[in-house]
Amino acid sequence: EIVLTQSPGTLSLSPGERATLSCRASQSVSNNYFTWYQQKPGQAPRLLIYDVSTRATGIPERFSGSGSGTDFTLTISRLEPEDFAVYYCQQYGSSSFTFGQGTKLQIK
Amino acid sequence: QVQLVQSGAEVKEPGASVRVSCKSSGYTFTSYFIHWVRQAPGQGLEWLGRVDPSDANTHYSQKFQGRVTVTRDTSTSTVYMELSSLRSEDTAIYYCTREVPARTAFDSWGRGTLITVSS
Numbered sequence: 001e002i003v004l005t006q007s008p009g010t011l012s013l014s015p016g017e018r019a020t021l022s023c024r025a026s027q028s029v030s031n032n033y034f035t036w037y038q039q040k041p042g043q044a045p046r047l048l049i050y051d052v053s054t055r056a057t058g059i060p061e062r063f064s065g066s067g068s069g070t071d072f073t074l075t076i077s078r079l080e081p082e083d084f085a086v087y088y089c090q091q092y093g094s095s096s097f098t099f100g101q102g103t104k105l106q107i108k
Numbered sequence: 109q110v111q112l113v114q115s116g117a118e119v120k121e122p123g124a125s126v127r128v129s130c131k132s133s134g135y136t137f138t139s140y141f142i143h144w145v146r147q148a149p150g151q152g153l154e155w156l157g158r159v160d161p162s163d164a165n166t167h168y169s170q171k172f173q174g175r176v177t178v179t180r181d182t183s184t185s186t187v188y189m190e191l192s193s194l195r196s197e198d199t200a201i202y203y204c205t206r207e208v209p210a211r212t213a214f215d216s217w218g219r220g221t222l223i224t225v226s227s
Contacts, residue, residue, distance in 0.1 A: 001170075035213040037153075044203055044220055045153065050213035057215075088153055092212035096169060097143070097155035 002027050002093050006100035012108040019076040021103045023089035028069045033092040036065055036074045039102075040085045048087075049074065081107075110134040112142075112204050112218035119224045125192040128221045130204030137185040138162040141207040143214060144178060144189045146200040154200075158207070159187055194225045 003026040013019055023036075032052045037045035047056040049065035052072065062077040076083055084107050089100040115129040130142065143158040157168035159178040166178050177190045187204060202221045205214040 033212040037214075044205075044217035045214070046217075047208075047213055047215045050208060050211050056213075090153070090213075095167065097212070099153040099155070101152045 001096055002029065002091055002098055004089050004091060004098055004100035006087075006089055006103045008103060009101075010104045010106060012106050013079055014108045015079050015081055017079050019074075019079055019083070019105060021074040021076075021087050021105070023067075023072045023074075023100050025070040025072070025091060027093070029072075029091045030093050032068075034065075034067070034072050035090045037088045037090065038083075038085045039088065045088060076105075079105075110206070110216045112206065112216055114202075114204060114218040114221045117222040117224070119226060120194050121227055122195055122225055124194050124225075125190060126194060126223050127188055127190040128202050128204075128223070130187045130189070130218055132185045132187070132206070135206075137182065140209060142178075142180070142187040143205050143207055144176075144202060145205055145214070146202045147220075148197070148200040151200075156189065156191075156202075161185075161187065191223075194223075196225050199223065199225045 005024045007022045034052045036049040039045045053065045064075045066073050086102045086104050088102050111133045113131045120126050138161045141158050144156040146154050156172050157178050159166050159180050161180045180187045204218045206216040208215045
């Protein structure tokens with residue numbers, strides 16, 4: 001099973017700043033099957049980015065994904081108040097889905 | 109619009125089984141895999157398994173193999189997840205979610221069902 005490790009665990013930033021969230025896989029992720037989600041308290045996760053860099057329907061352009069192999073990044077170009085949440089990465093490989101442990105993005 | 113409506117919260121004793129339902133609407137039921145993902149209190153996300161509603165083919169996480177069963181009823185567009193031999197560590201919110209075809213990403217989610225395992 002591929003293990004995903006997200007960093008940092010918590011990120012404190014102010015609205016308007018740029019956020020960079022990282023996710024490292026224990027093995028190379030095949031076929032670009034790499035995804036990012038946002039989760040707010042009391043809500044289900046929301047799909048942000050799939051196939052490493054494709055924004056899901058309705059996701060603002062300030063969200064972007066990049067990476068390959070074992071290292072992936074979610075970037076939020078200019079933080080809006082509604083962006084403060086927990087972010088999870090996810091991959092599919094070896095017939096199994098795994099998630100990272102999450103990065104909490106909080107207001108500084 | 110796409111909706112996944114889950115059954116309500118349940119409390120179960122250790123050793124029991126639980127069945128959670130997920131009723132789909134707003135799209136062609138047989139065209140999208142449905143997966144189950146859980147989240148223990150204050151913790152991250154964990155994948156349990158999925159069903160292909162078109163032919164009932166299933167695939168499960170090795171961790172839950174033998175303990176989880178996912179089925180579907182095409183007449184009601186409903187997917188069921190049964191988890192057996194419950195223990196306290198199974199206390200979590202269980203989500204059903206729809207997979208973007210062939211993209212291994214989950215684009216629509218139910219609101220979640222809280223399963224509490226306690227004696």
